[in-house]
């Protein structure tokens with residue numbers, strides 16, 4: 276039995292128990308998620324602090340940098356604590372302009388899984404998300420060939436569990452006909468609520484929903500209602516946004532990103548904020 280004092284407690288992804296408060300490592304690469312960070316020691320310190328705080332779920336991708344974030348994780352945290360689960364994603368590459376072109380043919384996916392294993396310094400990846408769509412959001416495309424290729428790699432013992440990311444409701448359903456899906460990682464926060472029905476359906480089916488951009492991503496969440504609830508509770512808008520997500524549904528796992536140890540500590544402390552039914556109603560009206 277794994278216990279935690281982190282806000283939200285734990286969730287089980289397949290057979291892996293993780294803290295619902297996790298950490299998203301994308302912001303550790305350089306500007307535009309390309310190249311090395313300006314403050315390399317600072318980036319390593321954030322990763323070590325995440326583990327010291329008791330976080331057991333780190334989200335990454337070999338496309339961050341590319342390769343930069345995974346190598347930082349390896350350097351900061353290997354040998355990995357037994358209870359730490361690094362979740363990665365495949366399905367997009369980087370081009371010289373910093374774009375994220377799709378790369379989902381079976382040979383590219385196999386290469387991406389090998390790159391993740393090597394750069395993270397692992398023999399098996401705990402959880403791999405198939406990243407669909409593009410930077411503009413989910414797109415209606417078939418997933419059978421790509422998700423089937425990952426299911427083959429899972430059968431070969433290179434991956435423990437599978438998920439999908441940036442996916443439509445139909446793609447989630449299609450993937451589930453091919454292999455078990457333990458999580459869906461899509462864009463969702465107080466102001467972007469397209470997945471409300473999907474979250475409830477996944478919760479009923481015991482599948483995690485992992486919102487990316489929980490704090491608004493590259494453009495921090497801004498809303499008069501959020502500021503007003505935060506002021507009333509004497510809390511920061513970031514704390515309120517994270518606490519709202521944790522209280523929105525038990526299958527929501529947080530992976531807020533930061534390149535700052537101080538912000539990481541602030542976010543962990545803030546996500547435990549208790550919101551009243553009135554606060555929640557006011558915040559839920561934002562989306």
Ligand SMILES: NC(=O)c1ccc[n+]([C@@H]2O[C@H](COP(=O)([O-])OP(=O)(O)OC[C@H]3O[C@@H](n4cnc5c(N)ncnc54)[C@H](OP(=O)(O)O)[C@@H]3O)[C@@H](O)[C@H]2O)c1
Pocket residue numbers: 298299300301302334335364406440441460461486487488489490491492493495513530531532533534535538539541542
């Ligand atoms: N599946 C996908 O397609 C996909 C797409 C995007 C992201 N992701 C994943 O989702 C994770 C989270 O997304 P994200 O990191 O882009 O966005 P986010 O978590 O919504 O927001 C991160 C931003 O908020 C700032 N921030 C964090 N805590 C703060 C605080 N207490 N006070 C003030 N500012 C604060 C950070 O700046 P500082 O560094 O200054 O703290 C950073 O600029 C990523 O790390 C990545 O793992 C997945």
